[in-house]
Amino acid sequence: MKPFVHEIRVRWADCDPAKIVYTGNIPMFALEAIEAWWEAHLGADWYRMNIDRDIGTPFVHLSVDFRSPVTPRHLLECSVAPLRIGESSIRFRVIGRQDGTVCFEGEFVEVFVAAQAHQKIPVPAEFRDSLEALVTAAQQGS
Amino acid sequence: MKPFVHEIRVRWADCDPAKIVYTGNIPMFALEAIEAWWEAHLGADWYRMNIDRDIGTPFVHLSVDFRSPVTPRHLLECSVAPLRIGESSIRFRVIGRQDGTVCFEGEFVEVFVAAQAHQKIPVPAEFRDSLEALVTAAQQGS
Amino acid sequence: MKPFVHEIRVRWADCDPAKIVYTGNIPMFALEAIEAWWEAHLGADWYRMNIDRDIGTPFVHLSVDFRSPVTPRHLLECSVAPLRIGESSIRFRVIGRQDGTVCFEGEFVEVFVAAQAHQKIPVPAEFRDSLEALVTAAQQGS
Amino acid sequence: MKPFVHEIRVRWADCDPAKIVYTGNIPMFALEAIEAWWEAHLGADWYRMNIDRDIGTPFVHLSVDFRSPVTPRHLLECSVAPLRIGESSIRFRVIGRQDGTVCFEGEFVEVFVAAQAHQKIPVPAEFRDSLEALVTAAQQGS
Numbered sequence: 001m002k003p004f005v006h007e008i009r010v011r012w013a014d015c016d017p018a019k020i021v022y023t024g025n026i027p028m029f030a031l032e033a034i035e036a037w038w039e040a041h042l043g044a045d046w047y048r049m050n051i052d053r054d055i056g057t058p059f060v061h062l063s064v065d066f067r068s069p070v071t072p073r074h075l076l077e078c079s080v081a082p083l084r085i086g087e088s089s090i091r092f093r094v095i096g097r098q099d100g101t102v103c104f105e106g107e108f109v110e111v112f113v114a115a116q117a118h119q120k121i122p123v124p125a126e127f128r129d130s131l132e133a134l135v136t137a138a139q140q141g142s
Numbered sequence: 143m144k145p146f147v148h149e150i151r152v153r154w155a156d157c158d159p160a161k162i163v164y165t166g167n168i169p170m171f172a173l174e175a176i177e178a179w180w181e182a183h184l185g186a187d188w189y190r191m192n193i194d195r196d197i198g199t200p201f202v203h204l205s206v207d208f209r210s211p212v213t214p215r216h217l218l219e220c221s222v223a224p225l226r227i228g229e230s231s232i233r234f235r236v237i238g239r240q241d242g243t244v245c246f247e248g249e250f251v252e253v254f255v256a257a258q259a260h261q262k263i264p265v266p267a268e269f270r271d272s273l274e275a276l277v278t279a280a281q282q283g284s
Numbered sequence: 285m286k287p288f289v290h291e292i293r294v295r296w297a298d299c300d301p302a303k304i305v306y307t308g309n310i311p312m313f314a315l316e317a318i319e320a321w322w323e324a325h326l327g328a329d330w331y332r333m334n335i336d337r338d339i340g341t342p343f344v345h346l347s348v349d350f351r352s353p354v355t356p357r358h359l360l361e362c363s364v365a366p367l368r369i370g371e372s373s374i375r376f377r378v379i380g381r382q383d384g385t386v387c388f389e390g391e392f393v394e395v396f397v398a399a400q401a402h403q404k405i406p407v408p409a410e411f412r413d414s415l416e417a418l419v420t421a422a423q424q425g426s
Numbered sequence: 427m428k429p430f431v432h433e434i435r436v437r438w439a440d441c442d443p444a445k446i447v448y449t450g451n452i453p454m455f456a457l458e459a460i461e462a463w464w465e466a467h468l469g470a471d472w473y474r475m476n477i478d479r480d481i482g483t484p485f486v487h488l489s490v491d492f493r494s495p496v497t498p499r500h501l502l503e504c505s506v507a508p509l510r511i512g513e514s515s516i517r518f519r520v521i522g523r524q525d526g527t528v529c530f531e532g533e534f535v536e537v538f539v540a541a542q543a544h545q546k547i548p549v550p551a552e553f554r555d556s557l558e559a560l561v562t563a564a565q566q567g568s
Contacts, residue, residue, distance in 0.1 A: 012472035046438035063205035154330035188296035189356040347489035
């Protein structure tokens with residue numbers, strides 16, 4: 001299986017006076033890529049999941065290594081792969097590339113919560129089978 | 143020595159529909175706190191360091207664990223401590239608290255570069271003694 | 285009466301490769317100043333007003349003239365004055381200055397709504413007298 | 427001529443606790459649409475124009491009327507039309523629609539500057555003919 005890739009058009013607004021994307025915007029890009037992954041694979045963006053289904057997915061961890069600057073000169077291709085499903089969590093790896101160069105890579109962990117109650121819940125039954133299949137497929141693809 | 147604490151007034155604009163600060167804004171807050179630390183201890187904000195002295199300090203790593211939601215109901219108190227000085231890098235720990243509760247904690251690594259050339263450089267002589275003293279003081283204070 | 289002034293520490297993160305604050309961040313600063321005005325004069329930030337009292341104040345208009353670039357070299361002093369109270373709206377003028385120079389000026393109109401229902405409502409009785417007095421005071425001060 | 431339309435996928439991150447896009451993000455969306463217009467019609471994004479050609483295009487004015495909330499439930503279609511070319515300026519109208527409803531409309535004025543010198547310049551010769559033709563076409567199309 002080919003990894004899921006979310007493309008971002010980096011812009012002037014994203015850059016700082018060093019003429020590269022500001023550090024703080026990189027986690028934002030990776031989160032956008034993860035949300036695009038949700039939408040592509042589960043048909044669920046965070047807004048609808050939260051508001052229409054009362055399923056929240058707050059992050060409990062993120063880490064990013066910055067390898068090379070990101071600029072508007074090339075598309076930013078963010079590959080997203082689910083690494084592991086826990087009792088009530090999911091861990092992703094995101095790798096951002098421009099023109100074939102790895103710019104950053106990171107890991108991101110979300111937990112499932114009842115959105116209104118803000119209480120941790122198990123991975124919802126409606127998602128578990130799909131998520132486990134996606135993790136398996138990602139492992140075989142890597 | 144008391145740890146350096148940078149206070150942030152969290153706002154409506156920082157929050158998402160879950161009524162808490164959006165995940166992607168938390169690294170932004172931590173970076174703001176680190177820049178405030180620079181300004182308070184070395185008299186140098188990133189803008190002046192970069193543009194007036196040609197010293198850049200891009201980040202090569204950040205990791206954050208999210209412990210409890212951040213909201214506008216309390217001040218966000220970000221304590222910043224330098225953990226370690228390397229040949230050309232500095233590592234910080236940032237802990238964000240609201241009303242006595244730890245909301246997030248993370249580590250952040252900057253490297254020094256010649257800003258225009260974007261080439262890694264050793265920790266500038268003008269900063270090294272001060273930075274080492276600050277690391278020692280932070281270790282004794284913790 | 286002296287005008288209300290909200291101070292903002294402009295940062296590296298706010299600037300674009302032209303080494304000045306990115307255009308799109310200026311309305312953000314003005315909105316922050318207006319929210320600070322609310323908090324200082326009515327004891328109500330937008331988060332608490334919305335969530336605790338079900339009073340929303342969405343904007344229906346904003347206009348900004350940019351006079352001079354904003355940079356991190358000086359504090360940004362945003363003066364905020366209420367210009368006019370309508371049946372269900374309030375209009376503000378915001379002027380941003382750095383080191384005595386006007387950097388931008390703009391007008392911003394909010395309407396009151398029942399937050400959950402998203403229905404326009406008259407200016408809430410609990411605010412009307414105070415708001416009218418503040419408009420009068422601002423007119424006499426200018 | 428059909429108006430130029432730039433599509434934006436609105437996200438969870440763009441929304442505030444009122445479950446709609448935060449006011450301050452709307453000018454950001456409109457600016458993104460204007461930059462996309464530049465790129466589509468003149469082959470020039472703001473980063474390359476500024477850094478590679480020393481042509482800056484800072485904004486001197488923007489105004490926005492907010493007609494209807496923007497949410498992640500629909501694509502945001504931003505139509506961009508150049509209204510008028512001055513001696514050294516260009517004025518745009520941007521209209522944002524979701525699912526056929528006008529959500530906001532605004533006007534935005536950029537001036538041309540020598541980027542490094544930050545000095546106003548006439549509309550560059552390399553752009554003037556194209557820009558005038560685009561204004562004429564937009565007028566005939568509207």
